[in-house]
Amino acid sequence: MAPVVGQAVPRVDGPAKASGSARYVDDLTRPGMLFGATLRSPVPRGRLLGVDRDPSFDWSGVTVVTAADVPVNVVATIERDQPVLAAGEVRHVAEPIALVACEDRLRLERALAHLTPRIEPLPAVLTIGEALEARTAIHGADNVMKRYAITKGRGRDGLTGCEVVVTGRYETGAQEHVYIEPQGMLAWWEGDDAHVVGSLQCPYYVQKGIKTVFGLADDGVDVTQATTGGGFGGKEEYPTVVALHALLLARKSGRPVKLVYGRKEDVEATTKRHPSVVEITTGCDRDGTFRAFAARVVFDGGAYVTLTPVVLSRGALHATGPYRWDDVSVEALAVATNTPPNGAFRGFGAPQTQWAVERHVDRIARTLDLDPLDLRLRNLLRSGDTTATGQLLAESVGAQRCADEATWASGYRNRRGAGPVVAGRTARGVGVACFWHGAGFTGSGERYLKGRVAVDLLPGGQARIRTASTDIGQGTETVFRQIAADALGVPMASVDFAIPSTRVVPDSGPTVASRTVMVVGSIVEAAARELAERVGREAERSGSTRAEAHERLAGTPALATCEKQYEPPPGLAWDDATYTGDAYPVFGWGCDVAEVEVDLDTFETKVTGFWTAVDVGRAIHPVLCAGQVEGGTLQAIGWALTEKLVTRGGKVLNPRMTDYIVPTSLDAPPFTTLLVEEPYSRGPGGGAKGVGELPMDGGAPAIAAAVEHATSLVLDRLPLLPEDLFEASGAARSGGGPA
Amino acid sequence: MSLHALADHPFAAPRSLAEACALLAERAARGERTVLLAGGTDWIVEQHLAPAPAADAPLPLVADVSRLAELRGVAERGDAIRIGAGTTFLELRRDPLVTARLPLLAAAARDVGAIQIQARGTLAGNLATGSPAADGVAALGALDAVLELASVRGTRRVPIAAFYTGYRRNVLLPDELIAAVEVVPPAPGSPFAWRKVGTRQAQAISKVALAAVAELDRSEGPGARLTRLGLGMASVAPTVVFLPEVRALGLGRPLASIDDEALAAATLAGISPIDDVRSTASYRRHVAVALVRRFFESLRAPS
Numbered sequence A: 001m002a003p004v005v006g007q008a009v010p011r012v013d014g015p016a017k018a019s020g021s022a023r024y025v026d027d028l029t030r031p032g033m034l035f036g037a038t039l040r041s042p043v044p045r046g047r048l049l050g051v052d053r054d055p056s057f058d059w060s061g062v063t064v065v066t067a068a069d070v071p072v073n074v075v076a077t078i079e080r081d082q083p084v085l086a087a088g089e090v091r092h093v094a095e096p097i098a099l100v101a102c103e104d105r106l107r108l109e110r111a112l113a114h115l116t117p118r119i120e121p122l123p124a125v126l127t128i129g130e131a132l133e134a135r136t137a138i139h140g141a142d143n144v145m146k147r148y149a150i151t152k153g154r155g156r157d158g159l160t161g162c163e164v165v166v167t168g169r170y171e172t173g174a175q176e177h178v179y180i181e182p183q184g185m186l187a188w189w190e191g192d193d194a195h196v197v198g199s200l201q202c203p204y205y206v207q208k209g210i211k212t213v214f215g216l217a218d219d220g221v222d223v224t225q226a227t228t229g230g231g232f233g234g235k236e237e238y239p240t241v242v243a244l245h246a247l248l249l250a251r252k253s254g255r256p257v258k259l260v261y262g263r264k265e266d267v268e269a270t271t272k273r274h275p276s277v278v279e280i281t282t283g284c285d286r287d288g289t290f291r292a293f294a295a296r297v298v299f300d301g302g303a304y305v306t307l308t309p310v311v312l313s314r315g316a317l318h319a320t321g322p323y324r325w326d327d328v329s330v331e332a333l334a335v336a337t338n339t340p341p342n343g344a345f346r347g348f349g350a351p352q353t354q355w356a357v358e359r360h361v362d363r364i365a366r367t368l369d370l371d372p373l374d375l376r377l378r379n380l381l382r383s384g385d386t387t388a389t390g391q392l393l394a395e396s397v398g399a400q401r402c403a404d405e406a407t408w409a410s411g412y413r414n415r416r417g418a419g420p421v422v423a424g425r426t427a428r429g430v431g432v433a434c435f436w437h438g439a440g441f442t443g444s445g446e447r448y449l450k451g452r453v454a455v456d457l458l459p460g461g462q463a464r465i466r467t468a469s470t471d472i473g474q475g476t477e478t479v480f481r482q483i484a485a486d487a488l489g490v491p492m493a494s495v496d497f498a499i500p501s502t503r504v505v506p507d508s509g510p511t512v513a514s515r516t517v518m519v520v521g522s523i524v525e526a527a528a529r530e531l532a533e534r535v536g537r538e539a540e541r542s543g544s545t546r547a548e549a550h551e552r553l554a555g556t557p558a559l560a561t562c563e564k565q566y567e568p569p570p571g572l573a574w575d576d577a578t579y580t581g582d583a584y585p586v587f588g589w590g591c592d593v594a595e596v597e598v599d600l601d602t603f604e605t606k607v608t609g610f611w612t613a614v615d616v617g618r619a620i621h622p623v624l625c626a627g628q629v630e631g632g633t634l635q636a637i638g639w640a641l642t643e644k645l646v647t648r649g650g651k652v653l654n655p656r657m658t659d660y661i662v663p664t665s666l667d668a669p670p671f672t673t674l675l676v677e678e679p680y681s682r683g684p685g686g687g688a689k690g691v692g693e694l695p696m697d698g699g700a701p702a703i704a705a706a707v708e709h710a711t712s713l714v715l716d717r718l719p720l721l722p723e724d725l726f727e728a729s730g731a732a733r734s735g736g737g738p739a
Numbered sequence B: 001m002s003l004h005a006l007a008d009h010p011f012a013a014p015r016s017l018a019e020a021c022a023l024l025a026e027r028a029a030r031g032e033r034t035v036l037l038a039g040g041t042d043w044i045v046e047q048h049l050a051p052a053p054a055a056d057a058p059l060p061l062v063a064d065v066s067r068l069a070e071l072r073g074v075a076e077r078g079d080a081i082r083i084g085a086g087t088t089f090l091e092l093r094r095d096p097l098v099t100a101r102l103p104l105l106a107a108a109a110r111d112v113g114a115i116q117i118q119a120r121g122t123l124a125g126n127l128a129t130g131s132p133a134a135d136g137v138a139a140l141g142a143l144d145a146v147l148e149l150a151s152v153r154g155t156r157r158v159p160i161a162a163f164y165t166g167y168r169r170n171v172l173l174p175d176e177l178i179a180a181v182e183v184v185p186p187a188p189g190s191p192f193a194w195r196k197v198g199t200r201q202a203q204a205i206s207k208v209a210l211a212a213v214a215e216l217d218r219s220e221g222p223g224a225r226l227t228r229l230g231l232g233m234a235s236v237a238p239t240v241v242f243l244p245e246v247r248a249l250g251l252g253r254p255l256a257s258i259d260d261e262a263l264a265a266a267t268l269a270g271i272s273p274i275d276d277v278r279s280t281a282s283y284r285r286h287v288a289v290a291l292v293r294r295f296f297e298s299l300r301a302p303s
Ligand SMILES: Cc1cc2nc3c(=O)[nH]c(=O)nc-3n(C[C@H](O)[C@H](O)[C@H](O)COP(=O)(O)OP(=O)(O)OC[C@H]3O[C@@H](n4cnc5c(N)ncnc54)[C@H](O)[C@@H]3O)c2cc1C
Pocket: B035, B036, B037, B038, B039, B040, B041, B042, B043, B044, B045, B065, B071, B085, B086, B111, B112, B113, B114, B117, B120, B121, B122, B123, B124, B125, B126, B127, B128, B129, B133, B134, B135, B136, B176, B177, B178, B179, B203, B204, B205
């Protein structure tokens, strides 16, 4: 059997999605189904006194749910601070206060309009700055949700005596996921059993949330994934809220209830990438050798803790960039604000701190008058180096190779050396960024998680993978089949992928953290291998063919299934108390080169070329892998150049795709994507590492560096809108006349 | 959200322009509202954004005019080109007469939304909605289009500069519809500019857009003068503006004598931009001035 790993086989989910036969949650119905909607807070903070129903409205056939109807009013994530429905206090605009359901969607809308929350506004905290000032305390006395400290060597003291000390401050704004399909769930009850099907990344997160609120056991809850139109992290924690709301309405009405958000509601209410402020001071030698790194990282967590501590942790762990430092001090904190909770988003905190460190490295280069690439090459991590947490990088360190390949393919040195190319009223420049991304859960995460996968032998030479790792458009279904097919020694068409449903699949852990292929894929591989061995032994024992042995095992329930649990690599050590040790089993590495053209009158920035080299260990499916890299990079380009969430008084002013500007295909640059393969000894398919998040890390700083090269304008705050370049250029002060 | 009320609207599909006008006249006489539905790319979106109508609110009659043959097509008429108001942007960018004689309009059509919107969106809808950001209005303004308004009372011709009375307001009467626009094309090969400074490359509402056409008399060599100048600028005022001050400055005078400062002052006199969710007033002023200056630079450049 020719191996399929490494081949760009057709995507299994492709035909159904391309032809329109795939069923998303909005396509699903059940007999007697009602539609649900959510009443939300119009203010960022206030005392919730009640919810008034307009008595002139005909409420017959309308179900209304408030906090009083919620058995245990907690969305269970890390802390238990977030209510399912606000009670007593509202803490952000668009916070859910009540739920409504009825048969007809127009009546539903009218009912919602006749329901009014009675709120006494309270002073709100809306920015990181206001939170740190703590004149209004909304979380403890100091508004700090979580703190970490990472220290290596002499920590901050390492700055003393350094030949060149450079300080800078870097900021990023919120980013919306803009998955194609908004959040949605369909829920119903069968007796005391809760059922939900919907758009989600992590079935077992939703299950946990439901168990907590309704006091149910594992087998009393059935969570099933519908075909899901993208997630990017936005469907990691939030779907639990939607599922709970739909279930509450279903319970009270006694009918199935479908709750699907509109785009505007989705943008206003759901999670965003954490805004950040990062201050960095570094010390280095005059020749550019890095010595000491000190940073203060502040993330805006929003109104509830949700996943913020984990996001902050990943941000802190990536703050040094892929560079060698003798002494490190990272102080990271997350603060509370009266904005919707910020949450998981591709990169999970790392893009913010790597934006900061890459801009800072450019600042050092400017200070020393060195080429930014030379400065990076001198300090890039290599095999045998240790990271800020003292992790020894023993294998699969492709930083250098990525830098070489991206800069060579792009002709970076020539383009940079030629200086900005000014033609008429446009200027072209190039910039470079290097980055890394820890694959899998941080620290002891995978050890606690104990992800499990089952593979079954089925009659007719078939096999089936059962995993809670979902396909949300990134290709899990296809790639897992490739891995299992090779390990089993059967054609890919013989391998099925069970619809992720908590009653069918074991808990493989969440579909997050670039862990699906590397971590869960390795369990798939191990389980499939074990079955292949069973088949081999059975064939040998009985003197039959493998096909006959397969059929016999498939008919023997005790032997047909292999369920395996993740085995963390031996020797990994992590200390949560001191934040030292092996933060990740392995890292992905990358280097981006961006070329931009800036219009010197309008300050529009067009990305005219993009070269990206990423070390993925092993590309199981080269086309899907490159798709992740290019899609992730385009998302980074949007974050860099156009995506700005405009808010006033905690309210989003541009909750529409008309005004929240994600790039279109015409805004995508021509990509040159180079997949570098430095295999990871424990990765599946011959050494795969995670790739989902890695490409989000480098795009923004590479573009800012290119803009700087083209225009000499130094911008350290994302996004880089034309209006910002215009202000920075000084043209604004010349009064709008001829520049 | 209140697309859910869509199916509750009364609906009609008049089979001819005369029938459409009669329908409008009848309903206008009774004080009843009628919505003409062309491509639906403005009106349907407006319904989507509006709150649900109250259960007892009377809904307007939706009259589908997208299939009326009299509103379609591009034809020469004497010196002018007459374009049916129901022509879509996709038809405009593909029409041989438009691409050859009105390249400015073809260029603007290519920049409306993206291909899906161009396939449905019409000039009539663009003109009637009259958004300050309407690309079609800017282009037609630069070409000094004349609108043909039809009703049972006959046809009246209104120059585009006299059509708008304020933010999304115009002189169209309740019994009238826009039947066509007429444009006198510039001499073949005349310079023109279409520059849309949007938020991205497609599906973008402009921050500033400039449409411009000129005819140049080069017979006097360095004393070349403009014999025709038309400008339309979007997203810098409550309506698309036609920059009369720049036209007055530019026409008749030797091009070389028009300096950038005077040009800037004339441009600024014609606009009143604001800060909004898409951009800032000061950026818009800067870009407006730069785009007009660039157009004049291109005119001065020896061709
Ligand atoms: C995603 C998207 C992107 C867009 N991008 C752009 C853009 O880049 N540039 C731009 O300018 N616009 C843009 N638009 C707006 C819209 O597409 C245009 O304004 C289009 O020209 C509207 O034409 P329509 O035929 O679809 O109008 P409709 O929605 O059918 O009608 C709009 C209005 O015009 C009236 N009307 C229709 N026909 C007549 C008639 N014959 N006489 C009198 N009144 C009439 C209707 O009653 C209604 O009030 C965009 C819209 C969308 C949804």
